[in-house]
Amino acid sequence: MTQTAETLVFNPSPLRLLKLDEVKAKTSLGSSTIYRYIDDGLFPRPRKVGAMAVRWLESEVDDWIVNRPPTGRSSS
Structure with a gap:
C-alpha cells in the first residue's frame, strides 16, 4: 500500500x-497616490466594511510592498 504525504499550508497570522x-x-504613499494606483490596477482594492468605510487586507498590502519593483535611478 502506498501512502502519499499531503502538504498543509498554515497561516498563523489572523486576517x-x-x-x-x-x-x-x-507604504509611505499619500492618499491620492494610493487611489490613483488602485484606479490603474497597481494597488490592492479596499473592502467595503460599512456604508462609508473601507479597509485593506494587511496581507495584500504587505504582498504589494514585497513584490513592488525597486524604484530610483539606475546607475549606468
Missing part, C-alpha cells in the same frame, strides 16, 4: 484590516 492612515504609514 487584519487596515484603515487608510495605516496603509499610508506602511
Whole structure:
C-alpha cells in the first residue's frame, strides 16, 4: 500500500484590516497616490466594511510592498 504525504499550508497570522492612515504609514504613499494606483490596477482594492468605510487586507498590502519593483535611478 502506498501512502502519499499531503502538504498543509498554515497561516498563523489572523486576517487584519487596515484603515487608510495605516496603509499610508506602511507604504509611505499619500492618499491620492494610493487611489490613483488602485484606479490603474497597481494597488490592492479596499473592502467595503460599512456604508462609508473601507479597509485593506494587511496581507495584500504587505504582498504589494514585497513584490513592488525597486524604484530610483539606475546607475549606468
